[in-house]
Amino acid sequence: MKMVVKIVELLAPARDMAALNAAIKNGADSIYVGVEGYNMRANAANFAVDDLKKAVKRCHDSDVKLYVCTNTIMDDSQIEDLKNLMPTFYSCGVDAVIASDLGALSIAVENDLDVHMSVQSNVSNLESLKVLERLGVKRAVLSRELSLSQIKNIAGNTNLEVEVFVHGAMCVAVSGRCFLSSYLYDKSANCGECLQPCRKEWKLVSEDGEDFELAKLDVVDEVFEGNIVDSRNILDSNKDKTHILSPKDICMVENIPELIEAGINAFKIEGRARPADYVATVTGVYREAIDTYMSGLWELNKRERTERWFKELRKVFNRGFDTGFYFKTPNETSEYNQSTHIKKDVGSVVNYYSKVFAAEIRLWEDLECGDEIIIQGPTTGSLIQKIESMQIDGKNIQKGFKGQNVAILVKDKVRPNDSVYKRDKR
Numbered sequence: 001m002k003m004v005v006k007i008v009e010l011l012a013p014a015r016d017m018a019a020l021n022a023a024i025k026n027g028a029d030s031i032y033v034g035v036e037g038y039n040m041r042a043n044a045a046n047f048a049v050d051d052l053k054k055a056v057k058r059c060h061d062s063d064v065k066l067y068v069c070t071n072t073i074m075d076d077s078q079i080e081d082l083k084n085l086m087p088t089f090y091s092c093g094v095d096a097v098i099a100s101d102l103g104a105l106s107i108a109v110e111n112d113l114d115v116h117m118s119v120q121s122n123v124s125n126l127e128s129l130k131v132l133e134r135l136g137v138k139r140a141v142l143s144r145e146l147s148l149s150q151i152k153n154i155a156g157n158t159n160l161e162v163e164v165f166v167h168g169a170m171c172v173a174v175s176g177r178c179f180l181s182s183y184l185y186d187k188s189a190n191c192g193e194c195l196q197p198c199r200k201e202w203k204l205v206s207e208d209g210e211d212f213e214l215a216k217l218d219v220v221d222e223v224f225e226g227n228i229v230d231s232r233n234i235l236d237s238n239k240d241k242t243h244i245l246s247p248k249d250i251c252m253v254e255n256i257p258e259l260i261e262a263g264i265n266a267f268k269i270e271g272r273a274r275p276a277d278y279v280a281t282v283t284g285v286y287r288e289a290i291d292t293y294m295s296g297l298w299e300l301n302k303r304e305r306t307e308r309w310f311k312e313l314r315k316v317f318n319r320g321f322d323t324g325f326y327f328k329t330p331n332e333t334s335e336y337n338q339s340t341h342i343k344k345d346v347g348s349v350v351n352y353y354s355k356v357f358a359a360e361i362r363l364w365e366d367l368e369c370g371d372e373i374i375i376q377g378p379t380t381g382s383l384i385q386k387i388e389s390m391q392i393d394g395k396n397i398q399k400g401f402k403g404q405n406v407a408i409l410v411k412d413k414v415r416p417n418d419s420v421y422k423r424d425k426r
Contacts, residue, residue: 001351002161007260007294008259008264008265008267008290009029009030009163009265009266009267010027010028010029010030010033010265010266010267010269010283010286010287010290011028011029011032011067011266011267011268012026012028012029012030012031012032012244012279012282012283012372012385013031013032013033013269013270013271013272013274013279014031014032014033014055014267014272014279015033015034015046015272015273015274015275016047017051017054017055017058017317017378018275018376018377018378018380018381018382019189019274019275019276019279019378019381019382019383020058020059020381021057021058021276021378021379021380021382022276022277022279022280022283022376022381022382023060023064023279023280023283023381024062024064024381025041025280025285025381025382025412026279026280026281026283026284026287026381027283027284027288027291028064028283028287029064029065030059030064030065030067030095030266030274031059031064031065031066031180032066032067032068032069032098032268033047033055033066033067033068033069033272034044034046034047034049034069034272035049035068035069035070035085036048036049037046037329038252040234042053049085049088052068052088052089052092052094053092053407054094056092056093056094057093057296060093060279062121065096065099066093066094066095067093067095067096067098067116067322068094068096068097068098069093069097069098069118069272070082070085070097070098070099070101070104071098071100071101071104071118071120072100072101073100073101074101074103074104079101079104080105082103082107083107085269085332086107086108086110086111086113086165087111089108089111090111090112090113093318095114096113096114096115096116096138096139097113097114097115097116097139098115098116099115099116099117099118100117100118100120100121102135102203103134105117105136105137106135108130109135109136111269113421114139115136115137115138115139116137116138116139116140116160116161117132117137117139117140117141118139118141119142119143119144119165121141122138122143122145123141123142123143124141124142124143124145124146124150125154126153126154126157126158128140128352129158129198130152130158132160132188132254133158133159133160137160137295138160138162139160139161139162139163139180139265140158140161140264141163141164141165141244141268142154142162142163142164144164144165144170144250144324144325145325146325147325147326147327148258148262148326148327149260150187150248151164151262151264151326152262152263155261155262155263155265155329155399156227157266161265161266162263162264162265162266163177163265163266163267163268164259164264164266164267164268165250165268165269165270165324166251166252166253166259166267166268166269166286167249167250167251167252167264167269167271167282167286168249168250168252168269168270168271168272168282169249169250169270169319170215170247170249170250170322170324172247172304175216178230191272196363199321204277206297213239215274223228225355233280243402247319247324248319248320248321248322249318249319249320249321249322250321250323250324251310251318251321251322252267252322252323252324253285253286253289253309253310253312254306254309254310254321255326256286256290256292256293257293259300260290260293260294267286267290267333269282269283269286274316274317275382276376276381277316277343277374277382277384277421278316278317279382280305280381280382280384281312281313281315281316282292282313282316283382284312285309285312285313288309289309289350292305300372311340312332314338314339314340314341315339315340315341316339316341317337317339318337318338318339319337320338321339322379336374339426340425340426341423341424341425341426342423342424342426343374343421343422343424344365344422344423344424345364345419345420345421345422346360346363346365346366346367346373346420346421346422347363347364347365347367347420348361348362348417348418348419348420349361349362349375349377349414349415349416349417349418350362350405350416350418351416352410352414352415352416353407354413356409357373357409357411358407358408358409358410359375359407359408359410360390360405360406360407361400361405361407361408361420362404362405363401363402363404363406364402364403365401365402365403365422366399366400366401366402367390367399367400367406367422368387368390368398368399369387369388369389369390369398369399370386370387371386371387371422371423372384372385372386372387372422372423372424373385373387373408373418373420373421373422373423374413374421374422374423375410375419375420376418376419376420376421377415377417377418377419379415380412380413383410383411383414384423385410385411387408388409389408389409390406390407390408391406391407391408392404392405392406392407
């Protein structure tokens with residue numbers, strides 16, 4: 001099947017079929033998934049090899065590419081297993097594998113599979129790209145520690161495709177190569193088992209037992225001879241800085257023009273451990289941002305549009321937003337989930353009536369008109385909408401109560417046993 005060429009590719013994560021369908025329905029050009037035992041999200045849901053062919057078909061039927069992650073550190077036994085898996089990836093129609101190990105790279109090339117070099121490889125210079133090109137690599141996911149000017153220089157001087165992360169979690173370690181989880185819990189981050197101890201609250205204690213209070217550092221812009229400089233020596237004594245190992249999430253949605261003009265080939269959304277509604281929301285926002293720029297309408301109502309984008313992004317899991325290393329060194333740390341909304345399990349789809357575009361929902365919590373709901377399932381993906389009308393036995397009602405079956409109008413087809421969530425402000 002011939003793929004439609006896009007000027008920039010939007011690459012979304014998927015932990016399961018629900019997330020995969022959510023990505024497709026919200027405008028992803030490509031999707032990356034993990035298979036059990038060979039990716040950096042071993043603690044999240046992953047695709048079984050037997051399900052991979054179904055996932056590839058679903059993607060290709062929608063003119064979307066599918067990439068498989070094989071980017072953990074591997075010993076000889078895992079490399080031998082991978083020799084048996086790579087032909088399966090090829091026969092399933094996988095569009096590329098994401099690898100960090102040179103052995104995995106070699107096996108993929110031998111099986112005529114395109115290879116994307118993972119961010120775990122810490123690719124940060126043109127000489128490395130020249131070596132990777134000779135080894136048969138098609139694309140490199142550049143190190144998160146590079147600035148936009150460095151990325152632009154690399155993109156303009158290599159034959160390889162260049163991919164960067166534009167949204168999602170940042171790691172305190174260089175390109176995610178961390179040993180803290182392994183040291184504390186014997187769970188290796190480099191083998192996909194990270195338990196994220198960096199996200200805990202920490203305190204600093206000297207060898208003689210003295211505790212140090214770490215106050216939050218504020219960044220103050222100062223103008224000096226026409227130049228803006230960061231001043232980081234202002235202390236806010238009202239709030240202790242305890243999440244000292246937990247960076248904020250990267251969010252580049254308002255910088256889409258600069259990224260496209262830098263010559264980057266693919267924008268990657270982090271989040272293979274995230275549920276379908278996260279994938280739907282983030283993918284949809286970045287799809288709109290890219291399309292807005294490509295249509296020449298970026299400056300039209302720019303402020304209102306970007307505020308709306310951030311409002312949507314804050315509704316799903318986040319640790320606050322920053323621009324990472326693109327324009328500066330990240331200087332802010334993050335607390336736990338800072339999403340403005342939470343989702344509550346309120347019911348399940350019993351039936352869908354295609355002639356009237358209505359879903360029958362069994363409620364185990366109250367629901368009323370005006371509520372924002374998420375209907376989520378393996379084929380449905382994630383449908384997010386407000387309830388505009390509700391009925392019982394053909395009669396309009398304002399509110400449905402626990403234990404009732406209600407009918408609501410839905411914007412797209414849903415399926416029996418799909419989960420229904422209510423999204424509320426915190």
